[in-house]
Amino acid sequence: MSQIIFNGKLLPASTPVVASNNRGLRYGDGLFETIKFKKNELILLDEHLARLWQGLKLMQFELPRLFTPDYLEAQIHTLLQKNNLKNARVRLNIFRGNGGLYDAENNQPNFTIEAIPLETSTERLNSNGLQCCIYSEARKGKDIFSNLKTNQFLPYLMGALHAKKQKCNDAILLNTEHMICDSTIANVFIITNGIIQTPPLTDGCVAGVMRAFVMDNLKNSHFAIEECSLSVENLLQADEVFLTNSIYNMRWVAGIEDSKYKLSQTQEIFNLLRETNPSVFC
Secondary structure (H helix, E strand, O other): OOEEEEOOEEEEOOOOOOOOOEHHHHHOOEEEEEEEEEOOEEOOHHHHHHHHHHHHHHOOOOOOOOOOHHHHHHHHHHHHHHOOOOOEEEEEEEEOOEEOOOOEOOOOOEEEEEEEEOOOOOOOOOOOOEEEEEEEEEEEOOOOOOOOOEOOOHHHHHHHHHHHHOOOOEEEEEEOOOEEEEEOOOEEEEEEOOEEEEOOHHHOOOOOHHHHHHHHHHOOOOOEEEEOOOEHHHHHOOOEEEEEEOOOEEEEEEEEOOEEOOOHHHHHHHHHHHHHOOOOOO
16 A cells, blocks of 8 residues: 655545645645656656755745755655555645644644655657646735745646646746746746746746756757746747746647647757766656
8 A cells, every 4th residue: 555654644545634734735835846756766866855945945944853855855755665665756835733823733833745656758859749728817926935835826727627628738927917827837938039937936836846957957958048028928939838847847738729840949958968867857
């Protein structure tokens, strides 16, 4: 039987772990990280935990002395070993405990860790490009919490439902100024006239670990890359579009609405990153 970890204890995956007055359940009062485990390695773990710790500070969690990145890493490996997984998608969820809006029992973290077998191959770029749509019914705000992966996921959730209804692979979200933010599960990059562009963090997108990795590793290459605000028109008129996240690395977008996109430079970028960083693009 598959296991999870709740606050340091191994439990059957079907075990209920929160009460009805849990703040994570009531208000989405928490954060999460999704980490790829492949070839006996947690990919970009330090970067995931650095983002998580930044979020815990912003959300005013009070961390016990023994609640450290090393502790969580050990907990993750315990679960992976218990479930006998070689490749997995690890979801680490941290949330506050019980209480109402103004009377939390305490500000210490509760956590769950889940590990799901990962069969998706990311060693090659998808040749069957994604078909995406634009979701404009919910706009993402721009504030100090916008770049975090919080449990307050409503715009992304509704965007995913919209994509499913439209029979698309993913939906592109906008911010409150009608500019491109990110997709429901990834950061967005476009290529126009040979220049790679992605929305800046100030436009409200999640501070993606793979987004940062791609940008850092392309800065010293022959590719020109920049952060800039992108309109829907910029997106639809781009030559190429690709998405990045920690599980799939990069995915090529073949079309958004009525626009169609090429693959050539996206494939070159993927090949370069895989050649120079095989331990990450695995």
